[in-house]
Amino acid sequence: MESAVKVERVFKNFQSGKTQIEALKDISFEVGRGELFGLIGPDGAGKTTLFRILTTLMIANKGNAWVDGLEVVSDYKEIRKRVGYMPGKFSLYQDLTVEENLSFFATLFGTTLEENYELVKDIYVQIEPFKKRRAGALSGGMKQKLALSCALIHRPSVLFLDEPTTGVDAVSRQEFWELLRKLQHQGITIVVSTPYMDEASLCDRVALMQDGRIMDIDTPKGITQKFSKPLWAVGAADMYSLMNDLRSDERVDTCYPFGQYHHITFAEVNQEVQGIEKSLVDKGHTNLSIQKIEPTIEDCFMELMNQ
Amino acid sequence: MSNAAAISVSDLTKQFGDFTAVDAITFEVQQGEIFGFLGANGAGKTTAMRMLCGLSLPTSGKANVAGFDLYKESEKIKKNIGYMSQKFSLYEDLTIRENNRFYGGIYGLTDQQIKEKTQFMLKHLHLESQADTLVKALPLGWKQKLSFSVSMIHDPKIVFLDEPTGGVDPITRREFWTMIYEAAHRGTTVFVTTHYMDEAEYCDRVSIMVDGRIEALDTPAALTKQYNAKGMAEVFVQLARKAKRSDN
């Protein structure tokens, strides 16, 4: 089978008290071998549930899924030998040392650190100075790297990482993605989930998830190219009243704050920007700047949410 | 009085034994400002924020919050500030109304005031129909917005937000920040910490703590220019890489 992961019309519901929660609604996608695939979406989008179905920890109510060519329900034992899994909160044994954690997970999969050292070397050298320290005493970034090593130690064919960068500082996040890229070169298929939209651009392809559905799947560039209208960045001295003025202007379709600029789209695709500019100046705005910009994944995500 | 800083801090220090968590920081926050307080884990920003909220006494240095002295008038400070964090905000097993009554009562509001504020809050958030729903049944985004409103129930002069947005979708996050904008517009000073570097760009000014000291303090525009960066994320990474503490 060509794909490393294949999901076909999967549905999953949960019972919470008296209500039914539809965690996954008609999910379908494929991940090619050796791809770095991102599942981008906020809490509650269904990412963790999807991961649990793919790692054979849960069974979908409807639909099918295959990992490494094997069916997730009937072949679960074989799949469990071949995948690597890093659940959220980097589940490590806090009271075991770095060394002990690694050797435990290695033995669990019938291998040793030495056997697959090449694979984890890049990560291991960063945590090696702390190998006798208890996992509970490590910083967030270090725990992250240790958890990754433990998930990799048996040379899985597919690696599932559930929100590995959440709650970790910006520097460690960057380093982590660099590590993932290097792993990709070793031929491992990596499926990562993250709530950080900016990390989407680091993947080969991404699926944007919201509320149990996939809104779009494409390369990061492909997604941004699908943004339906021209996007403008508007800045002024008083950002708050700028936002109010823009939102109350009929010619403006959407206006979202993006920090130093507001990103706006117009109701009419070929709206002339000078008209808008003039009315803003008339309202007393100073330091005004308007420029056309390329949409980011976040802009696309929000547009898809509004559809 | 109207020109007095909302928060003014001078050589504020906190030591735990040999370890200096906060090393003589000095800065001011103006009234109605949205002030971003950033720093890596372990850089000292949580400790600093605790001191400003009156939750921990400094080892040395001076500070004035909402016009009151940190050492001598900490009780008055608490009456004039609001606090919200991602880890805890509202009681999940109480309804919206009950949460309001509790917090309102703590801050000494009359029943009438509480009623009015609750009404206003619910209308503003379009949550009137959920007034008597248990908080735990609400989606994360609404919980966050509610927590923010409740933290402001007593109209504090300053509101401290500790990593207030986490895990919500980008639209909800922006709705939250719009609420912050509105509060600042009405004159409330907002002191916020966050892990989302793009959110730092919503602030009027940002400070970045490294190894217990403030290494940068300016508007986002000035900082990105100074560090030749495309955004606050890059500025932060540049500064954080220099850190000797916390990570590794």
Add this chain to the structure above:
Amino acid sequence: MKQFFYFIRKEFYHLLRDRRTLFILFGMPVTQILIFGFALTNEVKNSRIAILDNSKDEATTAIIHQLEASRYFDIVENLNSYAELEPTFQKGQIRLAVVFPEKFQSSLLHTNAAPIQLIADATDPNVANTLTNYASAIIMDYQNSMKETQDFPYTISTELRMLYNPQLKGSYNFVPGVMAMVLMLVGAMMTSISIVREKELGTMEIILVSPIVPIRVIVAKMVPYLLLSMVNIASILLLSVYALDVPINGSLTLLVFECFLFTLTALALGLLISSISDSQQVAMLVSLMGLFLPTIMFSGFMFPIENMPIPLQVISNFVPAKWFYYIVKDVMIKGTGLETVWKETLILLGMLIVLLTISIKKFKVRLE
């Protein structure tokens, strides 16, 4: 002031909305009062006794009649010879034997004195004491009633023999009880907590998504607590023998085997509890309420089971600790062998097999 009241009100909300805690706060005291009030009593009623009547004359019959009429005693065996006494006690069927010598009435008539032997099973010294006191009282009563019709006072002397525990040491009774408690606690509670902790940490997910066969995970979780329990048994036995002077009259091998069996049962229970608990707190609560408490109440070491109302006696049959306590007392104190306790051992073994089967089946190979 208002602050204060609002705070109190909030606390009430929390309390009233936590059903589980409410159950414990209100349900527990009510249940305990009822149980302690009606079921658990140190009072002895309907105790099973045997009579060895070597005279079979008017006097003995009259006394036996009195004994039978009393609500304290239930005459279940009429023995025919001294030789039958030991085995009957060994089998644990009676707590007390009343032995009349030959020619009881004629001794009374001619010498104005006659002895009656009261032999009690003193493995539970409190009960033994109570029973011998009751019996003596009844015999005294008879003696006094005879005075009215005769000129010369009769003296019926009672000779007491406390079997197995002549010094009436309390420790003979509670050592087996403590063993049951400790094994149940360590085995069940700690095993269940250990498994649930993995679930809480999230490491259970990683373990499941690995080639290891779940049965090996289960066994690996149990082994440390099995060993720990055996160490505990060793220390309890050592202390009992050397510090408390409690004997090990029966075979040590058999005793250790029975402890091993009971420990495995406790571990299986721990496994079962872990599959129905999703947090360590719940596991602990269920272990304490559902296992530990019944072990104390229904094993028979604090409150004799035969004095409980029938429904509770039936319940006690389902408590593994009851059988274990009985076995240990027999083997340790009475010094009996497998021939006497084989039935109880089989019952314990049966419970173990059933529990293991259920708990292994219930062990979730997936997260739901």
